[in-house]
Structure formats: structure tokens, C-alpha cells
Amino acid sequence: MILKQMVDKLEAIPVYVPENWEEIQVGSVFASDLISDILVSEGEEQLLLTSLTTPQVVRTAAIVGAAAVIIVHRKQIPPGLAGSARIEEIPLFYSSTSKYDACVRLGKMEDAP
Amino acid sequence: MLDSSALRVQVLAYGLKIRDVMTTKIFAVSRNCTMGDVQTIMKNNGISGVPVVDERRVVGIISMHDILIALENSRLQELVTKHMTTDVKTLSEELPLSFAISAFSNHPFRRFPVVNQANELVGIITPRNINLALIRELSRQLDEIEEELAPSAVPKANSVFHRAYRLTRYDFEHAGMASAELKRELKKRGVPPKIIRRAAIVSYELEINIVAHSHGGTLTLFIDDHRMRITAIDFGPGIPDLDAAMREGFSTANEWIRSQGFGAGMGLPNAKRVSDEFEIQSGVEMGTMVKAIVFLNRNR
Structure with missing residues (x-):
């Protein structure tokens, strides 16, 4: 799937995006609020959905080579996160959609013919 | 550093x-x-x-x-x-x-x-x-360095990367910096992404472990052409039951650590899982030392 389409589906707002981010491919989606879970996940080019807003979220995403992070269930996020995302070069967005709803919407996208 | x-x-x-x-x-x-x-x-x-x-x-x-x-x-x-x-x-x-x-x-x-x-x-x-042993070892290593610096006709491969990082208790703000540097260094050396991912996960899990569970410590990274070796050592309190600590789901994390997204009891087992070699020693009131190796040219 294309990251841009997923971002649109969740009405997510960009916090930090590199050039040509619209072309980024996503291999799988992983939703969790436990960093330990993210670190044991096996997927590649993952889109990470989480409601955590600590700098460790971005750092962890970089460690596992995630394609992007969307912080869900948030109408705003701490200002320092944009800097962390820039340093780690991880595309970062936020969306007010709940984690469950975000998973359902993305799941339907995958099922669509 | x-x-x-x-x-x-x-x-x-x-x-x-x-x-x-x-x-x-x-x-x-x-x-x-x-x-x-x-x-x-x-x-x-x-x-x-x-x-x-x-x-x-x-x-x-x-x-x-x-x-x-x-x-x-x-x-x-x-x-x-x-x-x-x-x-x-x-x-x-x-x-x-x-x-x-x-x-x-x-x-x-x-x-x-x-x-x-x-x-x-x-x-x-x-x-x-202890003082005598450290002086003896320093002197021996100095000889080795001098030998290494001597002009040689043999072309050298990638240089050795050797860094130590001090880690402070509960400093989640900076935890992960060493792993980020490790990742950049491995990328620069053209190591395959899957191996970089494993190496970075070991390093990151050990960094977080020191910050979340110990009184503070150090993480040392050593990289040459064949391997990435991490030595993570802390100043206590030590792990009373190592077998339990190596079991998935066992955790002594407090609520605050959990609120940071950590403390699911996966750290040490996960670090071991992604390492090619893993060794842990701990002494109550003395500290814990973990040595882990990831080979850079060996896919799983």
C-alpha cells in the first residue's frame, strides 16, 4: 500500500515528512502502545500506529526500520516530536482517529479490490 | 560519550x-x-x-x-x-x-x-x-596500538569503531542515542538492513534496560569487518534471579516505566533472540554485565 493513501484515509496531519514521502510504500501495519512489542515485531516497511507521544516512539520506529509513524487518538502532540522525527528521518503524522478505528479503516483498504 | x-x-x-x-x-x-x-x-x-x-x-x-x-x-x-x-x-x-x-x-x-x-x-x-593489572593491560594495549599505527604494505579494511556511552537512570530522553549511532555506522559500512535491524534492537534493548532498571551504567560498541559487539554494564542493583529475568513477560518495572511504553518483560529475551552470541552475568549489589555479538556477514 502507498503511505499517502493511508494517511488520507485516517485524515492524518503531517508533523515531519521528507521529500517524496507520497511515494513511500508500506509493507505492513503494526498497532501498539508498548515499545517492547514494537521491538519484537517482525514486519518490514511497517506503518506504526500508536498513541504514545514520547521521543522513544520515533527512536524505536527508526531502530526497527519502520516506514512511518502515525500517532492516533491525538488532536495535538508535543512540539519536540517533530525534531526527533527529523533527526531519525521518520515520516511522522497524527490523527484524532482512535487506534481501533484506524485499524478498521486500514484493514478495509487492504480488503478493497 | x-x-x-x-x-x-x-x-x-x-x-x-x-x-x-x-x-x-x-x-x-x-x-x-x-x-x-x-x-x-x-x-x-x-x-x-x-x-x-x-x-x-x-x-x-x-x-x-x-x-x-x-x-x-x-x-x-x-x-x-x-x-x-x-x-x-x-x-x-x-x-x-x-x-x-x-x-x-x-x-x-x-x-x-x-x-x-x-x-x-x-x-x-x-x-x-586491580591497579597493577590495569596498568599492565594499558601498557600491553599501547604496544598493540603502536604496532597498528606502524606503516604497513597491506591495505586496510574498514577501520574499527569503538565507543563507550554513559547511561543515566531514568534518562529516557537520551536512551537510544548509542543505538542510533550504531545504526548509522553499520549503514555507512554497507551492512544488510536485516542485520542492522538485529544489531540495533540488541543495542536499544540493552540501553533501555540500563536506563529503566539500573542505577546507571555504560554501553560499549565495538564494530569491525565481521562483527558488532556490545558490552552493557551497570552499577547495580544486580538481578537476583537471572533465569526469571530471561523469561518473556517477567518484569520488575514500575508504573512510570510502563507509562513510557516499556516494562513488558521482553527486553533481555528479545536481545538474546536477535543476537548471534549472548552472555549475561549479574551480582546482587554489584551490577549486571551483558555481552552480545551480531555477525555482520551472517544472515539468519
Whole structure:
């Protein structure tokens, strides 16, 4: 799937995006609020959905080579996160959609013919 | 990042074991010796502490202070068992030297009897032994560096990356910096992404472990053409039950650590899972040391 389409589906707002981010491919989606879970996940080019807003979220995403992070269930996020995302070069967005709803919407996208 | 001299000493302390540093020339006495016997041994050999053993097991220790008290009270003819300290702290010969350094910081003692796996006395370690061993090792490594710097006709491969990072308790703001640098370095060297991911996960899990569960410590990264080696060492409190700590789901994390997204009890098992080699040692009140290796040209 294309990251841009997923971002649109969740009405997510960009916090930090590199050039040509619209072309980024996503291999799988992983939703969790436990960093330990993210670190044991096996997927590649993952889109990470989480409601955590600590700098460790971005750092962890970089460690596992995630394609992007969307912080869900948030109408705003701490200002320092944009800097962390820039340093780690991880595309970062936020969306007010709940984690469950975000998973359902993305799941339907995958099922669509 | 630590300065290079501090780094060098840290690395030495990780690399050496207590066995490599202790003196094996032991002056010990049995239960039926007198304080006078111990006084003679101390005087003739210039030492200030003598363990009391029973079939090679340490049952007590007599210090210079004990001798002085016995001398003052004219009790030098009495058996050592009446005067010895029986609560003796011993160190295992298998432990890293850094644990002995922590033990000297945490206790007022000037020497520790060293025991083997059968709990038998095999040596004594003092701060002097440690200083001499560190100087000897530094000098040996200096020779090696000079040899390495000497002009050579053989073209060199990638240089060695060697860094140490100090980690502070509960400093989640900076935890992960070492792993980020590791990742950049491996990428620069053209290591395959899957291997970079494994190496970064080991490093990150160990960094977080020190920050979340210890009083603080250091993480040392070593990278050459073949492997990435991490040594993570902390200053305590140590892990009382290593088997439990290596089981998935076992965690001693508090609520605050959990609120940061950590503390699911996956750290150490996950670090072991993604490593090619993994070794852990821990001593209560002394600290924990983990050594992990990821081979850079070996896919799973």
C-alpha cells in the first residue's frame, strides 16, 4: 500500500515528512502502545500506529526500520516530536482517529479490490 | 560519550575477569590457629588481612584491626574463631573485574577473598592488584596500538569503531542515542538492513534496560569487518534471579516505566533472540554485565 493513501484515509496531519514521502510504500501495519512489542515485531516497511507521544516512539520506529509513524487518538502532540522525527528521518503524522478505528479503516483498504 | 582514557579503562575492566587479576599466593589459617599465629603471618609477609578457612571454605577473616584489639587486651594466644569476622563477603573468580571495582566502592573492605564454583578459596583481590593489572593491560594495549599505527604494505579494511556511552537512570530522553549511532555506522559500512535491524534492537534493548532498571551504567560498541559487539554494564542493583529475568513477560518495572511504553518483560529475551552470541552475568549489589555479538556477514 502507498503511505499517502493511508494517511488520507485516517485524515492524518503531517508533523515531519521528507521529500517524496507520497511515494513511500508500506509493507505492513503494526498497532501498539508498548515499545517492547514494537521491538519484537517482525514486519518490514511497517506503518506504526500508536498513541504514545514520547521521543522513544520515533527512536524505536527508526531502530526497527519502520516506514512511518502515525500517532492516533491525538488532536495535538508535543512540539519536540517533530525534531526527533527529523533527526531519525521518520515520516511522522497524527490523527484524532482512535487506534481501533484506524485499524478498521486500514484493514478495509487492504480488503478493497 | 566518555573521553578516550576513561573509555580505555572501562573496556579493560569489562575484558578482565577477577581470576586474571587476583593474587593466588594466599596466606590463610585454619580454625585452630591463634591470633598470635596470624600476627606472625601478617608481619612476615607484609599483609593486612588473613582469611580463616575450613577445608578451603572461607569461614571468617582476621584484619589488622582485629590483631590490634587482641594485642591491646593481651589475647593473642586465643583462637582466631573468637576474634574473626564471620560475615565475609567473597567474590567469584568468574566475575568481570568491573564487579570487583563496584564491590570496593560499595563496601569499606580493603580486600575480598575470591572463591571458585565450589566456593573454595582460590585467591585474594585488593585495590593494588586491580591497579597493577590495569596498568599492565594499558601498557600491553599501547604496544598493540603502536604496532597498528606502524606503516604497513597491506591495505586496510574498514577501520574499527569503538565507543563507550554513559547511561543515566531514568534518562529516557537520551536512551537510544548509542543505538542510533550504531545504526548509522553499520549503514555507512554497507551492512544488510536485516542485520542492522538485529544489531540495533540488541543495542536499544540493552540501553533501555540500563536506563529503566539500573542505577546507571555504560554501553560499549565495538564494530569491525565481521562483527558488532556490545558490552552493557551497570552499577547495580544486580538481578537476583537471572533465569526469571530471561523469561518473556517477567518484569520488575514500575508504573512510570510502563507509562513510557516499556516494562513488558521482553527486553533481555528479545536481545538474546536477535543476537548471534549472548552472555549475561549479574551480582546482587554489584551490577549486571551483558555481552552480545551480531555477525555482520551472517544472515539468519
